[in-house]
Amino acid sequence: xxxxxxxxxxxxxxxxxxxxxxxxxxxxxxxxLEAAGRSIVHMExxxxxFETPRPVLERAARVTAKGxxxxxxxxxxxxxxxAIARFYAERYHVEVAPExxxxxxxxxxxxxxxxxxxxxxxxxVLMADPCYPCNRQFIRVMGGEPRCLPVGPETxxxxxxxxxxxxxxxxxxxxxxxxxANPTGTMIDHAELGRxxxxxxxxxxxxxxxxxYHGLTYGLDARTALALSDRVFVVxxxxxxxxxxxxxxxxxxxxxxYVRELEKLQQNLxxxxxxxxxxxxxxxxxxxxxxLLEGRRREFQARRDFLxxxxxxLGFGLPVVPEGAFYLYADCARFSSDSxxxxxxxxxxxxxxxxxxxxxxxHLPERHLRIAYTTSRPNLELxxxxxxxxxxxx
Amino acid sequence: xxxxxxxxxxxxxxxxxxxxxxxxxxxxxxxxLEAAGRSIVHMExxxxxFETPRPVLERAARVTAKGxxxxxxxxxxxxxxxAIARFYAERYHVEVAPExxxxxxxxxxxxxxxxxxxxxxxxxVLMADPCYPCNRQFIRVMGGEPRCLPVGPETxxxxxxxxxxxxxxxxxxxxxxxxxANPTGTMIDHAELGRxxxxxxxxxxxxxxxxxYHGLTYGLDARTALALSDRVFVVxxxxxxxxxxxxxxxxxxxxxxYVRELEKLQQNLxxxxxxxxxxxxxxxxxxxxxxLLEGRRREFQARRDFLxxxxxxLGFGLPVVPEGAFYLYADCARFSSDSxxxxxxxxxxxxxxxxxxxxxxxHLPERHLRIAYTTSRPNLELxxxxxxxxxxxx
Ligand SMILES: Cc1ncc(COP(=O)(O)O)c(C=O)c1O
Ligand SMILES: Cc1ncc(COP(=O)(O)O)c(C=O)c1O
Numbered sequence: 049x050x051x052x053x054x055x056x057x058x059x060x061x062x063x064x065x066x067x068x069x070x071x072x073x074x075x076x077x078x079x080x081l082e083a084a085g086r087s088i089v090h091m092e093x094x095x096x097x098f099e100t101p102r103p104v105l106e107r108a109a110r111v112t113a114k115g116x117x118x119x120x121x122x123x124x125x126x127x128x129x130x131a132i133a134r135f136y137a138e139r140y141h142v143e144v145a146p147e148x149x150x151x152x153x154x155x156x157x158x159x160x161x162x163x164x165x166x167x168x169x170x171x172x173v174l175m176a177d178p179c180y181p182c183n184r185q186f187i188r189v190m191g192g193e194p195r196c197l198p199v200g201p202e203t204x205x206x207x208x209x210x211x212x213x214x215x216x217x218x219x220x221x222x223x224x225x226x227x228x229a230n231p232t233g234t235m236i237d238h239a240e241l242g243r244x245x246x247x248x249x250x251x252x253x254x255x256x257x258x259x260x261y262h263g264l265t266y267g268l269d270a271r272t273a274l275a276l277s278d279r280v281f282v283v284x285x286x287x288x289x290x291x292x293x294x295x296x297x298x299x300x301x302x303x304x305x306y307v308r309e310l311e312k313l314q315q316n317l318x319x320x321x322x323x324x325x326x327x328x329x330x331x332x333x334x335x336x337x338x339x340l341l342e343g344r345r346r347e348f349q350a351r352r353d354f355l356x357x358x359x360x361x362l363g364f365g366l367p368v369v370p371e372g373a374f375y376l377y378a379d380c381a382r383f384s385s386d387s388x389x390x391x392x393x394x395x396x397x398x399x400x401x402x403x404x405x406x407x408x409x410x411h412l413p414e415r416h417l418r419i420a421y422t423t424s425r426p427n428l429e430l431x432x433x434x435x436x437x438x439x440x441x442x
Numbered sequence: 443x444x445x446x447x448x449x450x451x452x453x454x455x456x457x458x459x460x461x462x463x464x465x466x467x468x469x470x471x472x473x474x475l476e477a478a479g480r481s482i483v484h485m486e487x488x489x490x491x492f493e494t495p496r497p498v499l500e501r502a503a504r505v506t507a508k509g510x511x512x513x514x515x516x517x518x519x520x521x522x523x524x525a526i527a528r529f530y531a532e533r534y535h536v537e538v539a540p541e542x543x544x545x546x547x548x549x550x551x552x553x554x555x556x557x558x559x560x561x562x563x564x565x566x567v568l569m570a571d572p573c574y575p576c577n578r579q580f581i582r583v584m585g586g587e588p589r590c591l592p593v594g595p596e597t598x599x600x601x602x603x604x605x606x607x608x609x610x611x612x613x614x615x616x617x618x619x620x621x622x623a624n625p626t627g628t629m630i631d632h633a634e635l636g637r638x639x640x641x642x643x644x645x646x647x648x649x650x651x652x653x654x655y656h657g658l659t660y661g662l663d664a665r666t667a668l669a670l671s672d673r674v675f676v677v678x679x680x681x682x683x684x685x686x687x688x689x690x691x692x693x694x695x696x697x698x699x700y701v702r703e704l705e706k707l708q709q710n711l712x713x714x715x716x717x718x719x720x721x722x723x724x725x726x727x728x729x730x731x732x733x734l735l736e737g738r739r740r741e742f743q744a745r746r747d748f749l750x751x752x753x754x755x756l757g758f759g760l761p762v763v764p765e766g767a768f769y770l771y772a773d774c775a776r777f778s779s780d781s782x783x784x785x786x787x788x789x790x791x792x793x794x795x796x797x798x799x800x801x802x803x804x805h806l807p808e809r810h811l812r813i814a815y816t817t818s819r820p821n822l823e824l825x826x827x828x829x830x831x832x833x834x835x836x
Contacts, residue, residue: 056699058615058648060562060584068706099509108506108718115493117688153547153690156713168454169563169585185710190454191563191585221452254452294511294717296547296690305450312462316579319550322716323688324502 066185071403074391078401089431092401093422094230095293096374098344100328101337104292108328117323122315123307124151124299125326132299135333142275150300150310153321155260155285158300159186160317162256162281165309167192171221173256176207178377178408178416180230180258192221198411201367205232205377209243216251223248226258228265231408231418232377233352233370238271245277256281260298263289263341265372266349279303286325288373289341290332295325348374351421351428358432359419362439374421377405381415383439391417398438400431460579465797468785472795483825486795487816488624489687490768492738494722495731498686502722511717516709517701518545518693519720526693529727536669544694544704547715549654549679552694553580554711556650556675559703561586565615567650570601572771572802572810574624574652586615592805595761599626599771603637610645617642620652622659625802625812626771627746627764632665639671650675654692657683657735659766660743673697680719682767683735684726689719742768745815745822752826753813756833768815771799775809777833785811792832794825 071092078088099105111117123129129146136144152158159182167173169191175183177196184194197215199205212223225244227236236244241257248255257273257280273280285298302310314320331337356376360366365379384390388404395401403420405413421428465486472482493499505511517523523540530538546552553576561567563585569577571590578588591609593599606617619638621630630638635651642649651667651674667674679692696704708714725731750770754760759773778784782798789795797814799807815822 054699056559056697056703058560058646059700059703060559062562062584063559063703063706066706066710068702069709072709095512100506100511102509105506105509109503112494112499112502112506112722115496115499117494117686118489119687154713156711160711164583165450165454165457166452168456182710182713185707189558189707189711190456190583252452292511293513294714296712296714296716303450305448306453308462309450309453309457312457312460313579313583315463315466316460316576317550317554317583318690319548319576320688320690322690322719324718325716328506 062188065188067181069181070388070406074395074401074403077392077395081395081399087399088395089400089427089434090423091420091431092403093420095422096288096291096344097422097424098291100292100295101290101332101340103331103334103337104290104328107331108324111324111327120320120323120326122311122320124149124321128326128330131330131333136272136274140272140275142272144274144301145304148301148304148307150302150307150314151321151326152298152300152314153318154287154296155258155283155298156182157318157321158283158285158298159183159258160189161310161313162283162300163187163190163192164313165306166254167221170219172217172219174207174212174215174220174223176205176225176229177411178205178231178405178413180226181407183224195220196409196411200411204234204368205229206234206236207244208240209247212244213247216253220251220253222254222256224256224258226260227270228261228370228372230261230373231375231403233373233375234368235265235270235371241273242276245273245280249277249279254279254281256283258283260285260288261373264345264348264374266352268371270372274301286329286332291341291344292325292329292332295328296322297325297329348421351425354425355419355421355428355432362432362435376419376421378417378419379415380417385414387414387417394435394438398434400434456582459582461575463575464782464801468789468795468797471786471789475789475793481793482789483794483821483828484817485814485825486797487814489816490682490685490738491816491818492685494686494689495684495726495734497725497728497731498684498722501725502718505718505721514714514717514720516705516714518543518715522720522724525724525727530666530668534666534669536666538668538695539698542695542698542701544696544701544708545715545720546692546694546708547712548681548690549652549677549692550576551712551715552677552679552692553577553652554583555704555707556677556694557581557584557586558707559700560648561615564613566611566613568601568606568609568614568617570599570619570623571805572599572625572799572807574620575801577618589614590803590805594805598628598762599623600628600630601638602634603641606638607641610647614645614647616648616650618650618652620654621664622655622764622766624655624767625769625797627767627769628762629659629664629765635667636670639667639674643671643673648673648675650677652677654679654682655767658739658742658768660746662765664766668695680723680726685735685738686719686723686726689722690716691719691723742815745819748819749813749815749822749826756826756829770813770815772811772813773809774811777836779808781808781811788829788832792828794828
């Protein structure tokens with residue numbers, strides 16, 4: 049198989065619309081350079097650089113020592129659904145019945161199930177452009193059409209109720225927003241989110257809010273959309289705040305009348321989420337774990353507070369201060385009109401890996417780079433120094 | 443939320459066709475009886491009653507002790523793809539390039555990806571009736587139509603090339619077969635599978651072969667469809683032979699030109715399969731693990747060899763001896779014309795939980811029960827005794 053394989057004889061048409069991650073090209077080149085002995089600072093990585101918290105690891109070890117790892121209920125372990133409900137009560141002071149919580153294979157699994165029960169072929173889902181690339185594909189798999197609305201720094205890279213209202217049409221089924229968002233790190237103001245929820249409900253649609261970066265907000269606490277309405281679908285995950293990406297565990301909160309439908313879909317498509325991950329996650333809400341995570345959150349904040357002014361000083365455009373996640377979405381138009389080529393150039397010449405805008409949408413990707421601060425402060429300092437000399441020598 | 447929730451305001455039409463598992467009704471009643479102090483023999487369970495093998499557990503413990511559990515490559519850990527390739531060489535003497543192997547979230551994930559790249563809305567996939575219930579839903583989610591072909595004991599509950607050829611139509615994209623199958627435990631003869639592969643290829647379609655029950659065959663070894671053709675898609679899993687259901691790990695082998703498409707879909711829908719499970723599964727092919735599993739296989743065979751004649755003697759119709767899996771699909775028409783009601787009656791009066799036929803299709807479900815021997819021999823003996831007195835008293 050050294051030859052390039054032929055194209056598939058029979059390929060579902062949807063696959064033509066489903067894009068690969070272009071960032072993988074950068075990553076592959078970064079790995080090749082590393083294999084050749086070059087030092088690379090990785091700022092393209094969309095996951096925390098922290099270990100899974102010890103209490104979670106220890107609980108996993110206790111469970112695996114027992115040996116029995118059967119399927120769980122499709123909706124997830126009752127104890128975990130209750131723990132998540134308690135987390136809403138403690139952290140957000142919002143009451144969420146455990147019966148409304150569906151444990152899933154990451155936020156990814158939650159988004160697939162949500163689109164599965166909500167979107168008919170030919171229907172549209174409104175979302176921001178730029179946004180998390182996979183959003184578009186969950187909708188396309190269901191035969192729906194992602195409708196990406198250009199947003200920029202004027203609205204902190206977030207859609208507004210006014211924008212969604214203007215684009216809501218006959219065929220619109222739902223709106224999908226994320227706060228904080230990937231790739232921009234910005235949040236939707238709680239009052240605006242309330243207007244969005246009201247608008248979507250008034251139009252007979254469903255609002256899906258991706259809260260995966262909750263817990264990673266700096267200088268303020270995120271408020272959940274569940275405080276605004278119990279008609280929204282809320283997606284969350286153990287991947288980011290809880291540092292559990294590789295465990296593949298998340299959850300979905302839905303209005304009660306959808307739970308049976310979500311259960312059917314989960315039974316059939318997944319059987320259940322990982323039992324090991326579910327058992328381990330029972331320790332994710334313990335005070336010792338939360339203490340640890342809050343310390344890491346402060347570290348992320350310190351990284352942002354170092355990196356943002358440093359990049360501005362180098363000439364990157366960063367007109368808004370993102371409140372959360374671990375990304376900066378930087379305008380590099382001063383240096384290049386092709387962020388993909390520029391990212392490769394930075395990689396080759398400065399040894400810093402960044403993600404070009406093109407994975408995130410069609411709205412000005414060529415002038416943006418996503419810069420993740422998922423690496424230590426010394427590494428960030430090194431990256432800034434490397435960028436400084438690279439830009440000076442250009 | 444004590445009231446029954448209203449029906450969802452907006453529900454995708456596909457959900458009307460997606461059925462819940464009716465077996466859950468039996469299971470819920472079984473749990474209620476147990477909670478009330480009744481002893482129940484569980485023969486409705488579709489997973490092995492064995493622990494995950496020690497070497498796998500120990501490898502998981504070593505990995506979690508290290509603490510770093512990041513996302514893996516979308517196609518899976520290279521070392522695991524290589525280990526699976528070696529398994530094909532050692533066990534089947536078939537060469538499968540690791541590049542053709544996609545690690546997935548169980549056979550479930552493999553089936554979703556396969557249908558995602560193969561089936562367009564409106565296209566059909568041919569399969570046996572009865573068959574594994576979720577098969578129909580992977581196709582429906584993609585907008586396709588499962589076309590279920592009634593099969594019975596005459597063809598050992600399996601489709602033939604002749605049957606598939608007769609039903610192959612303009613809109614047929616693929617055929618999906620399982621050998622050994624759920625709920626019947628029967629296999630497709632290797633020569634017949636060759637004829638099926640040739641037929642499907644001649645018609646311009648794709649054959650998907652679910653080999654999840656390989657390793658659990660009694661008195662013979664299953665041969666993989668990959669020995670017949672490299673145009674087939676082969677689904678497999680760590681769930682059954684490897685006793686790893688709750689880890690959610692499986693794999694898909696595809697023709698090389700589909701791998702890039704499968705990778706795109708996996709990136710977008712799953713990011714990657716569980717890292718913990720992938721690391722643990724590296725120990726699944728070790729000689730010590732295989733020795734253990736072969737012992738368990740002999741135990742399953744002993745259970746089948748006990749249960750089959752015992753049920754025949756009680757008057758259940760079991761005209762064919764299934765070669766594999768851990769199910770008997772028994773005709774109960776002598777006792778009842780409604781296997782669902784009969785299963786509930788057996789549960790209440792004999793304390794034995796069985797799965798009524800209706801989850802598996804439309805072809806004579808009302809006269810069949812799936813009886814799983816996923817419980818110890820003493821339990822099987824107890825169940826037979828209970829059934830004997832129940833039937834005598836009826
Ligand atoms: C906005 C957003 N949503 C969802 C996901 C999916 O994450 P997971 O499936 O690991 O929970 C990601 C991952 O990067 C993300 O950035
Ligand atoms: C025939 C068949 N295929 C696929 C599956 C899915 O199993 P898993 O996703 O655990 O690998 C099952 C589970 O019972 C099955 O019986």
